[in-house]
Amino acid sequence: MIEYENLALSNQIFFDEFSSEFNSILKNSWYILGEKVKNFERLFADYLKVKHCIGVANGLDALILALNNFNFVPGSEVIVPSNTYIATILSIIHNRLKPVLVEPRIDTYNIDYQKIEEAITKRTAAIMVVHLYGKSCEMKPIKNICEKYNLKLIEDCAQSHGALYFSQKTGTFGDAAAFSFYPTKNLGAIGDAGAVVTNDDSIANKILTLRNYGSQKKYYNQLIGYNSRLDEIQAAFLSIKLKKLEIINSHKRELADLYFKHLKTDFQLPHRNENFYDVFHIFNIRHPKRDALKEYLLKNNIKTEIHYPIPPHKQEAISQYFVNQLYPISEEIHNTTLSLPISFFHSKEDIYQVIEIINKF
Numbered sequence: 001m002i003e004y005e006n007l008a009l010s011n012q013i014f015f016d017e018f019s020s021e022f023n024s025i026l027k028n029s030w031y032i033l034g035e036k037v038k039n040f041e042r043l044f045a046d047y048l049k050v051k052h053c054i055g056v057a058n059g060l061d062a063l064i065l066a067l068n069n070f071n072f073v074p075g076s077e078v079i080v081p082s083n084t085y086i087a088t089i090l091s092i093i094h095n096r097l098k099p100v101l102v103e104p105r106i107d108t109y110n111i112d113y114q115k116i117e118e119a120i121t122k123r124t125a126a127i128m129v130v131h132l133y134g135k136s137c138e139m140k141p142i143k144n145i146c147e148k149y150n151l152k153l154i155e156d157c158a159q160s161h162g163a164l165y166f167s168q169k170t171g172t173f174g175d176a177a178a179f180s181f182y183p184t185k186n187l188g189a190i191g192d193a194g195a196v197v198t199n200d201d202s203i204a205n206k207i208l209t210l211r212n213y214g215s216q217k218k219y220y221n222q223l224i225g226y227n228s229r230l231d232e233i234q235a236a237f238l239s240i241k242l243k244k245l246e247i248i249n250s251h252k253r254e255l256a257d258l259y260f261k262h263l264k265t266d267f268q269l270p271h272r273n274e275n276f277y278d279v280f281h282i283f284n285i286r287h288p289k290r291d292a293l294k295e296y297l298l299k300n301n302i303k304t305e306i307h308y309p310i311p312p313h314k315q316e317a318i319s320q321y322f323v324n325q326l327y328p329i330s331e332e333i334h335n336t337t338l339s340l341p342i343s344f345f346h347s348k349e350d351i352y353q354v355i356e357i358i359n360k361f
């Protein structure tokens with residue numbers, strides 16, 4: 001059986017270092033917002049080449065706090081891709097803002113920047129981009145649009161730790177960016193964790209306040225805050241894993257290369273462009289008989305996933321925001337996409353085995 005993911009195996013090389021950090025945190029008994037969090041925040045900011053990193057409880061909270069900090073007028077519109085994980089859109093709704101979906105490109109699966117301008121209205125406050133599957137969006141034209149219309153730019157980097165657009169890391173283009181360190185992400189904790197990054201001192205200061213009950217001084221509350229703090233234990237684990245993030249990413253890129261080289265042309269492969277350094281959080285292919293293909297692979301002991309089976313505008317929880325709106329490109333992607341094994345624990349031999357079987361479909 002070739003599993004889709006096996007976190008025990010993917011994290012195995014870190015076990016010794018995790019254990020010694022865990023024991024030291026147990027003994028020094030400082031569990032929340034201490035030196036380990038500060039250290040990780042510094043390391044991750046330096047890694048991205050961004051001024052500030054603020055650790056929070058998870059990726060959704062990072063998105064919610066990033067938006068909340070701007071104090072947009074309730075009902076303001078936020079432009080967001082129609083094919084993303086629902087978290088991106090929930091963060092807008094939780095802030096009492098209106099998500100305005102813009103279709104992706106059928107080749108990159110990322111927001112089609114040529115369709116953004118027609119979605120802008122007087123109420124548009126921000127653009128929230130998502131670097132889906134580990135590929136950066138086209139940030140130069142998107143930044144130009146933000147400048148032209150005076151819109152805030154927020155990046156959802158939950159799938160793009162270390163991905164580059166013309167040598168610049170995702171997370172450093174916008175006013176603020178949100179990261180998730182959910183265990184399966186390229187940089188994953190041993191539980192929930194997230195971060196907001198920004199180059200803006202006042203945004204950083206505000207997020208720092210918001211994550212801890214709107215308070216920076218004990219029992220003095222400036223803002224209507226949240227409890228969204230990063231644990232010392234998760235921060236310590238993340239600092240250990242961050243040292244190997246480049247190795248994790250290049251391993252995934254090597255496995256992706258095998259798929260690119262050897263998969264037959266019946267499958268629609270991800271778009272590649274030398275100006276983009278993709279980190280393949282997910283390696284997806286598309287095929288019109290996706291469900292049959294998934295079934296066939298499972299019968300041949302290969303597990304795959306679908307990211308994602310139902311597009312956000314059709315989700316029961318939020319479909320009322322998108323009545324009578326059509327997103328055919330997003331639906332096409334959702335109906336045909338299949339995610340192949342590409343984890344840190346997979347060997348090249350595993351991937352050759354997947355290729356051999358899938359090419360017989």
Ligand SMILES: *Cc1c(COP(=O)(O)O)cnc(C)c1O
Pocket residue numbers: 058059060061084085087088130156158159180181182192193194
């Ligand atoms: C994982 C993910 C999130 C949410 O992160 P959590 O840590 O699970 O809250 C947000 N956006 C995208 C695109 C994601 O893949």
